[in-house]
Amino acid sequence: MMDVASLTSLADSVFFWGAFTFMVAVAIAGLGALRLALKGEAVTSLMGVSALTTAAGVSLYIIQIIFEVEFARDTAIALLVLGAVGTIIFARLFRMEEGE
Amino acid sequence: MIDEIFVILYGLAIIAFVAWNIKKGTFVIDPNKLIPSLIIVFVVLAIILVFNGVPFDTAVSVVGKIGAGGIMFAGVVPMIGAAIGLFRFGDEYGPNIFYARNHITGIIDTVASLVMIFGGLLIFRLDLVAVGFFFFVLIPFCGNALANAYYYSYQRRLEK
Structure with a gap:
């Protein structure tokens, strides 16, 4: 008979530290995206903001899972979906205004 | 204490394996073999836990959480690499x-x-x-x- 409590504790610990390490890595990638967003011309900035939105959305989702902060999930879904859709729309606008 | 040692070893092993793949530029182990092998290992682990008296839902949850933690450890190296690339270029x-x-x-x-x-x-x-x-x-x-x-x-x- 195995100790269920210690097994659950081990699994929770692995998941927590995995999620936490991934969140730190995403934050570092978010800093790179922020640097991209603050320099360069318009489309490069749009790309940086898009990557920053992804980083923020995933971090918020992980915060919701490991710390059970419920409002973070709604914010994360809004950031991830609207960030991607908004990037596509603004890229089309840039192309129409400055290109053809 | 055992929990922390397991987490460190498990995380380092996965991060090292992913880094090895990235450094080599291709898959060290073919994904057609790696993914089914990992699935079989986790299913066998869950069955062993069930036969040792752990309730089925708890066994599946434990194995799933360890697997999910491993996937998150595996995502660390590409993220750091992408961050280095964004600063580098x-x-x-x-x-x-x-x-x-x-x-x-x-x-x-x-x-x-x-x-x-x-x-x-x-x-x-x-x-x-x-x-x-x-x-x-x-x-x-x-x-x-x-x-x-x-x-x-x-x-x-x-x-x-």
Whole structure:
């Protein structure tokens, strides 16, 4: 008979530290995206903001899972979906205004 | 104490394996063999736990959480690599560096969405899987729209 409590504790610990390490890595990638967003011309900035939105959305989702902060999930879904859709729309606008 | 040692060894092993794959530039073990082997190992682990008196739902939850933690550890190396790439490739490389940066942000998006999909599947969070899948579908359109906008606005003007 195995100790269920210690097994659950081990699994929770692995998941927590995995999620936490991934969140730190995403934050570092978010800093790179922020640097991209603050320099360069318009489309490069749009790309940086898009990557920053992804980083923020995933971090918020992980915060919701490991710390059970419920409002973070709604914010994360809004950031991830609207960030991607908004990037596509603004890229089309840039192309129409400055290109053809 | 045993928990912490296991977490450190497990995380370091996965991070080292992913880094080895990235350094080699291809898969060290063919994914057609690696993924079924991992699935079999986790199923056998769950069966062993059930036969040792652990309730079925607890055994599946424990194995799923350990797997999801492993997937998140595996996502660390590409994310750090993407961050290094974003800091490394500055404007001194000319206007075409935009496409390299577009590739790097695509890696950030792809790793994030794959971690959401497979992590969500292993911890039975279908909302996470749905959002990750929706995001995964949008990534190519996003990258293509950005590259298209850059080419037709900025780069064509530079060439003129």
